[in-house]
Structure formats: structure tokens, C-alpha cells
Amino acid sequence: MLDTLLLSRIQFAANISFHILFPAITIALGWFLFYFKLRFDLSGNPVWMRAYRFWVKVFALTFALGVVSGITMSFQFGTNWPGYMEKVGNIAGPLLGYEVLTAFFLEATFLGIMLFGINRVPQKVHTLSTLLVAIGTSLSTFWIIALNSWMQTPAGHELRDGIAFPVSWMEIIFNPSFTYRLIHVLLASGLTAAFFIAGISAYRMLHGDSKRAPRLALKTAMLVAAVLAPLQVLVGDLHGLDTVKYQPAKIAAIEGVWETQKGVPLLLFAIPDSENRTNHFEIGIPRLASLILTHDPDGEVKGLNEFKGEHAPVGPVFWSFRVMVACGLLMIAVAWIASYRTWRKQPLSTGFLRVLVACTFIGWVATLSGWYVAEIGRQPWLVHGLLTRDEAVTDLAPGNVALSLSLYLLVYVVLLLAYIQTLRVMAKKSVEVEEFETEPPTLEGSLPNVDKTARGSST
């Protein structure tokens, strides 16, 4: 039977999974746009402006989806998890408040100038607006990850009558997992945006786009990915070591370790069985998990049996982690091959372009699975050690939540399909547009009722 708790959990998971898709792209895409615009300002080479013009439209669409799904998120806490705000509202409230004050207004206001103001403000002001939008998206990440990390590794608070009160805001914000998680998430966005740019550029090239802009965007994206992907492995490792210290139950679920043991193998495949508290069909590399987690092949790893009744469902965490790592390894391989070819000035083959198109949304898969590891791995806690989800959930009738959940799911499915379809339409449209080398860069005319000649300038 679906109760309010389960429905609310599904609704929160659906909302946040849908929401995170769009910031995962725009956080880093904002910085790519700033780079394109800056290169244009410095060199005057119109190809950078064309790259900018195409990607700023993609940014606008993606950002709008992020904004509207983010507003839904901001209501979720109050509507479905009143116990959360009652217990830790003194901590969570100000962090969310700072996100709105320092990030949301900044990015929303300068987005208007960035999208529509290119002919109305001096070029420097326009480039500055692009920079402020990028800063805004990153600041937003800062605050929301501070809150999320605090929920994973709470610090800097004290309990009075069961309610959390702030003691040190520095300790609350810079809690033990914050720095690792923030860098991990920012790099994840960098990789998501890089493969997104490369995939859509490759799609344009496969559809006969012979212009320079998509090639330049693809090259830039893959060089960035070639640097960020191995960096992500390093940061992921540090993040893991931090988790061993503060959330050992999550690590045990990730590694599928039931009994505390030394010299733990790294499981490549297994089917965790929560009923009998064991794994089936294990395939592993001896001692590697111990080596990774303790930097000692005989190191001890705590098992799930030490946390009976207080650990996450093992299967989803175990498998999400493996999907994330597989995506990461694939990203390294693809980015390095692309960068090597670029360095050797070899053109990319049709086959490789198809691989890039197939990888367009690989960042989404990696981000979502990584997010599931972090969030499902925290269960049954909402705030680790402080508040469980059962204590926080609303006592609304299940019917209400079922109704809102159905509405959201319906809208999200339609919007996701429309989003991907629209990206395809935009990419195809850009293939047909001709470039005019002499066109002044400021002619960004495509008001639907402006004449066609002005509209032709957009790449």
C-alpha cells in the first residue's frame, strides 16, 4: 500500500531528479558561454560569437527548465516534510535564504541582459552580465551543497529540546564533507556540460554542418573534459575517504561489504541480498577496495552488519555507484581520444562523432547515479544522526500526495521529451543557417516578427 511517506519520498526523488538535470548543464555552460564571449571580445574573431549565439539559446531553454523545477523544489520542504523545518529549520532556512539573496536574483536579472540586452548595453557590460550569470549559478551551487553536506555530515550546531540551533556558521557551512562535495558537483557539471556541447556539436556535424563554430565548440569541450575527468577521479577518491570517516554505513553499502573485514575485494559485480544479508555472484579484485578506501591492501572496512536497521538499501547504492564509475571511465576514454586526435590535427571520424552523439547525456546518467549514491546512501536519515524521514513527513492524506505526484510526473515526462526534441530542432535549424562573414556581430536579430534577413545571422 502506498502511504504518505512513500509517496512523498517518490515525489521528492522525482522533483529533485528532474530538477538536477538542468543545473547540471547550466552551472558549467554559463562558464563556457563566458569563455566564448571573452574570446570574441579579445580576438574579434566572429566564430566565437557564433558559438556563443547558438549556446546562449540552449542555455536559456535549459535555464528556464531549471528555474521552474527549482521553484517546485523550494516548496517541497514545507509541503511534504514539515518535520524537517521544525527540527533543523534554524540551520536550513538561512542557507536557503542566502541562496535566494545572493544567487537567484543575480542570475535571473543578468540573464535578461545577457539574452536580450546585447544591443542595448556596451559590449563590456554584456560580457560582465554573462560573467555574473555564471557566478550566480556557481554561488547557488555553493549554498545548496552547503545545506546538502550539512545534512550528510552535520556540524556547528547544538540541540536544545530536540531542535537544532546554530552555534558556528563557519562550521555549519564548511562542514566535514562540504569542500569535497562542492568540488565533486562542480566538476560533474563541467563534465556534463562538456559532453552535452560535444554531443550536440557532433550531431550538427553529422547532419552536414560544415561551419567552424561547432568544431571549435566540440574541441573546447573535449579538451576541458580531458582535464576534468581524471581530476574527478582524484576528487571522488578524496570524497570517498572523507565518507569512510563520517558515514561508514554508506561506504559499506557502496562496496557491498556485510561483515567487517580486512583486505576487502573491490566488487565489480554482485547481487546484494538484503534479506539474507549477503551477496550473490560476486566477481571482485582482491584487496582493491581496502587499498582504495584505506590506502592499505590489508585495511579494515566496516561492514553493514555493524549498522543493522540504520543503513541504506544496499542494491540501489551498490549499483548506482558502479554506473557512476563506469560513466566516469567512459568519459575519460572518449575525452582523451578526442583530445589526442585534436592534438594530432586528425579529423574526427563519422564513427567517433556518433559515439559523441551517444554520449550527449552521459553526464546526466553519471550525475543522477552519483546523486543517488549520496542521497539513498544517507537513508534512513534525512539529517545524518539527527532526523529520520519518518519523523519529518507530513500527515496529509495519501490521496493528496498521490494527486500532486501524478501531476508532476505527467508534466515532467512531457517537458523532458519536449526539451530533447527542441534541442534536436535547434541543432538542425542551425545546420541550415548560413554564415555571413561580414555581418556585424551585434546583429542578434531573431524576434519572431523581425524580417528573415536579420534572423539569418544566428548560427
Add this chain to the structure above:
Amino acid sequence: MMDDHWLPVIFIALMGLAVLIYAVLDGFDLGVGILLPFDAGETSSESQRDTMIASIGPFWDANETWLVLAIGLLLIAFPHAHSVVMYHLYIPIAIMLIGLILRGVAFDFRAKAAVSQKLAWDRTFKAGSLLTSLSQGFMLGQYVMGFDTGWQAMLFAAVSALGVTAAYSYIGATWLALKTEGALRQRALHWARRCGRICFAGVVAVSVINPLVNPGVFARWFEYPLVMFVLLIPALCFAAFIWNDMTLRRQLHGDSRHVARPFFVTALIFALCFTGLAFSFFPEIVPGRMDIWEAASAPESLRFILVGAVLVVPVILAYTAFSYYVFRGKTTELRYH
């Protein structure tokens, strides 16, 4: 050192300001969406829709953020009230969010999706705006009636839903009268007059029913020694409606002076109505149930966020003003992506 007694007062004032700014700014966005014309067999209505949406394109996102700030302040400063309000308004909030989602994405999809789908996204735009306005008005009505679920309260909430929708259309139409030219502007002036009258009827209905059903409100407005003073609010409001209607009529007949006046007078009407509501309930945050001190969160949290608000809100207001300055003038000059 700040006296803790004043912290909730400062925060309710900040929250009130955020709600009022939201109602004016996103009010005109939603109003423009509600007014989108779909004339059968007329090609001009598509270009009118383009201009109308272009007139709000650069602003809507920041305007909507005031709602996030308002709900954020309620959450941060008055968590207990937040829980009560969210509990009772669960379904209208879900519907409002769906409306906001549809309206927000339609901005981009209408311009970027396949041309054959543009009309469908325009309709989505209108439907989303309408859904948002109706649910906000319904919530206002429910709030005033203390979340009563009897048929009288529901009827009142329904009247309030229509009233708020008319009010948003009113300010949306006066925004268009300010930002557009030619045939569209003439249309906007007609819309403004019609919506103004409906809005006026709505305001009168709410003002009469509210003190009749809430004895506390009645006492405050009519048995107070300051009755002559506080009745200035409805008197001013009444005068503003009449003045605006006369200005709009003159402009319809070709008077081209004071094009911005209707918009600002409508904003003044919003401010007056809002002040009236605030006066009816302050210092209660959930009518009849809790006041701002009972609902407030820890002083150390309020102080931490107040520092940020004092530093950042003026900056936000400054760059918001800059953005409106950048996009000043008639919308036909606006290049939309």
C-alpha cells in the same frame, strides 16, 4: 545589540515587501499571459502575442524570484506558520506550481521548438498564467478565511481567485499600455478598463466580506479610535480606481500624455489593498491561530540572515532598476531571441 522582540517584526515587513513586489512584478507578467489574444482567422494576433511576450521576456525570471524570496522568508523566519500554511494549501500550491512551470517553459519553447508547435506553446503560456493567478487568488481567499473548508469559505475563495486574476490582468494591461504602440496599445487600454472594473468589484466584495466574517478584523477597522485615519486607505483606493479609469478613457480617445500613469496607479492600488490586508491581520501571521512571535525561528538564525538581507537587498533593487532601465521604451524595439 538588536532587541529580539523586533526581529520578527522586521522579517514580517521584509516578507510583506517581497510579496507586494512579487504581486506587482509577476502580476503584470501573469496578466500579460492571461490576456494573450487568440483571434480566429486573424494573423495579427500572433504578432501581438510576440510583442506582448517580448515585453516581459527580459524580466519574468527575476520577477518570479520574489515569490521564492517571500516563501523563503516565511520558511526561514516563521517555520511554524510555514508548516501550517503549506499543510492547508497543499493542493492549490501544487496547481500553482504546475501553472508556473507551464508558463515559465512556454517562454522558451514557443520561440525554439518546431514552428508547428508555437501555437500550442502559446496556449500553454496562457493556460499556465491563468492557472497560477487563479490558484494564488484562491489561496489568498483561503488564508483570509482561516483555511475554513465550508461552502461559504470556498465561495469566498472562488471570488478571491477571480478578483486576483482580474487584478493581474489589470496591471498586465496597463503594462502593455506603457510598453506597446498602435493597435495592440488600443486593445490594451480596452482590456485595462474592463479588468479595472472587475478588479474594483472584487476589491469591494473582499473588503465587505472580510470584516463581516472576521470579527477581529471588524473591530480593528471600525471600533478603533483611528477609524477616520484608517478609512483613508479604502478612500484612496476608490479614488485611484476612478482616476485610472478616467485616464484610460482619455488615452483611448487619443490623449498621448502620461502613458506610464495607469501602470503606476495600478501598482499604487496593489500597495493600498496590500496595506489594508496587512492592517487587518498584523501581528497575526496565520489569522486566528498564531502571531509572528509564536511562529518565529531562533534569533541567532534571524540575525544571520538579516545581515545578508540588509547588505544584499539594496543591491538586488539597484540591479533590478538597472535592468528596467536597460529595457526602457517601447517593446517593438526589443530584439527577442
